Amino acid sequence: MNLMQMMMSPIITLIMMTLMPKDKKRMMENMSTLSSILILMQTMYLHMDNNHQIKAITLLFSSNTETNNMTMTTHQLCMDTLSTSLMMLTSMLMLTSMLMSKKTMYHTHKKLFMCLFTITMTLFLTLTTSSLMMFYIMFESSMMPLMMMMGLWGSRKEKTRATYYFLLYTMMGSLPLFITILIMNNKLGTFNTTTLQNMEIHTHTQQQLFMGLFLAFAMKTPLIPWHSWLPLAHVEAPAMGSVLLAGMLLKLGTYGFIRFTTPMLTNLSKYTSPMMMIMSMLSMWLASINSLRQNDMKRMMAYSSMAHMGMITAACFSMNPMSKKGAMMLMLSHGLTSSALFALVSFLYERHKSRLMKNFQGMSYTTPMLSTLIMMTTLAHMSTPGSMNFMGEYLCLLGLWELHPSMTMTSTMGMMMSTAYLLLLYIQITSSKPTTYTKYKMYDLSLNETQAILTLTMPNMTLGLMPYPMM
Template sequence: MRDKKMLGLIFTLLLIGALHVMFIPRENSIKLKLAALQWTLATLTATIILWISFDGEGQFQATQIIEWISSTTDLWSSGMVVFAVDGISIFFIILTALLIPICILISWNSIKFLLKEFLLCLIFLEILLMGVFTALDLLLFYILFEGILIPMFLIIGIWGAREEKVLASYYFFFYTLIGSVFMLLGIFVLYSNTGTTDYQTLCGLRLNGETQKWVFMGFFVSLAIKIPKIPFHIWLPQAHVEAPCAGSVMLAGVLLKIGGYGFIRFSWPILPEASEYFAPLILTLSLLAVIYGSLTTCRQVDFKRLIAYSSVAHMGLVTLGIFTHTIQGLVAAIFLMLAHGLVSSSLFIIVTLLYERHHTRLIKYYRGMTITMPIFATIMLLMTLANIAVPLSCNFVGEFLSLLAAFEYSIIVGVLASLGMVLGAAYSLYLYNRVCFGNSSNYIIFSRDVNRREFYTLLPLVALTILMGIYPSAIIDTVKGTIIFQESHTW
């Protein structure tokens, strides 16, 4: 890494941005929004420079070491915690840095009260997410993992759209909090057996099989709730439906990916025997998520709930790729998470654009949007096609590699997983046909097409969706090199 201080710069920019927003008078709403947007865009620029300076060798780079607990005490085996990036985490950092300014733009006129607090929640959420994707200490990962609950709880509970927003925020908070207790117990077991929670040290150790199984079960419950995996998905539709647009974008775009990232980061490198032992169970749950999630999506009448349930099906393909334990399966999981972060986020924004104009999310009230909102209908068509993984879209690359890994593992697993693509095409095309084609709906009096701010908010998501589908090797080569490097050191 040519610039070893770039990771520290990213955190510094966000902290300065938070302080800047904090000291701007509450009455000056335009200045508040512009300040938050400028600092988050500066952070996005820094993450792109970090990627450009990445040398692609696979190992951790841009390492930042911080003295957490004094090394002169006996409280900890090492007083240092390490933050670093590799070919896996770098793309999740960029995705996070991209979605935060998009959240600010899409919420430009919709947040009517406590604007300063809302912007601070978004900035602190970005700081915590950057920490989650770069922390190389399991205890610090857990602390940051739990810290994310606080700003998201506030975003859903305070700025949610409907009456049940408080209930939805408690659903999200307690499901994730209770599940994370099992991860903490797993970390305690690791520490009692090894005397360390340092990630790189643990990767070089070999735990006995029984210990691995107990630790894996603790991690699995926590990460499966975050993904979420059936039957741990109950909180997801409620949280998505009640959250404001920014909350839905961050939930679908980044927070669901922490579960998949945790499986890739911890399960195979630290707990390989347990991962192999539990793989059939997790593959079964993944197939259940793909098929049941898609069938449940087909029967939804609420626009936003439909997209929320489709996330369950797509994330099922992610864990399916991870636990086939093939190079193409792991690459597929990472690529599909990035693709889903772009496509699902844009679909939630599209829902919000309709809701802000007509104040309903029931699909039956919409028809003929191509007549009155042609630009909107074009963007929705592109993202709908990406959602069903047509060629030259980023989802196609991820789903193709995931199904390739599934067929390599078992023909039966591959055939069942393929049903998800068929059902995905069914509910996506039905949704688009119902909303955009036909005569104009009698319930919709006036439909205003997207304005300039809304168009430029969606433009980077649409462009990246197509660009990643046309030129996937820019991501795949970096990810593949990191996975091969990790496996050569852990197997």
């Protein structure tokens, strides 16, 4: 299996989609689900193959010594375990969103599927390029289809404001990145990251590069002073949009931290790690406190994902192999669980047309399947042992302990709060007396919806018990 062959499959499906007539909705749905399953299988094969042949994970941690660990398949596309695992995550999310689309979307299916496949293509390219410029281009262009999704399929009038915020924030973050990339190319003469890692970069250019990279990725992650676009975007986006946003697009920020910032600018990121620690701890604490007092479930999930991303950035900048491995694990597992929670919230929204927590009570009496799935995902999200989140968080905390014990203390306190709000959500929804709505009008998940959730939760559980393939 070649990486190039892998890239062909979304392109082929895109072309098929464009040629498809508009009214054949059923055919399009089936075809898109089939092709997403195919893509998922391809990525899984790629991941396993890659894992067997080389332990490319060493590349991330000892970047200055080893150069030939990357498998160069074509000129500028290359991959290691981090990129293949995130590719697997994207293809899983695609599959769930295809399965979800049958119930949650009402119009213009053709465009929706085209948007989804363009997102997969751009994300695959961002995860596999070795040139910084190509990374920037693809990083930005993954915004466009998501913006279209938010704008066209969003359900309320505030969606225009939300998309406006979303795009402008990311623009503001990424323009300095563009400038710094150009400056770097002017001074060093390459875009290629592997050659850049082995270069002796002047300290002044290092600082410039760090600022550019940091701003772009911090806006994307988002860390706390630049976070205000995220809750808005999550609330206004359609179900699939928020699933993709929480699952994959936020990870691009931390992916950038792991891939570009820490290996290229090792000394500088060691130097700035206290600042980064403070910012990430702040974002963890404040976001989880915020999410404790939300009525809107989607907003609550948005704040919670912010808190978890803060944990991941803290792990990235503690600069030891343990925490980096943990950050990778947490990225994957958070992508699986938070997107599953968003999907569940969207199913609730489909039933009652509201996302307020007080409208749902005692669902375990009437809808057992939904409530058990909610229980599974919330438990995984608060990282109980047995889930993959636990593995990731455990490794992160170990690495943070190596940096300084106080870091572990503060981050565990932050994570404790996440259990608090998740339990609050679960208890509010499932237990106590069922309301009249839940008694008479609520109906359980259909087969498609359960499949959509299970594609996310099952890998999480299995990998939690047997984390070898991701290590």
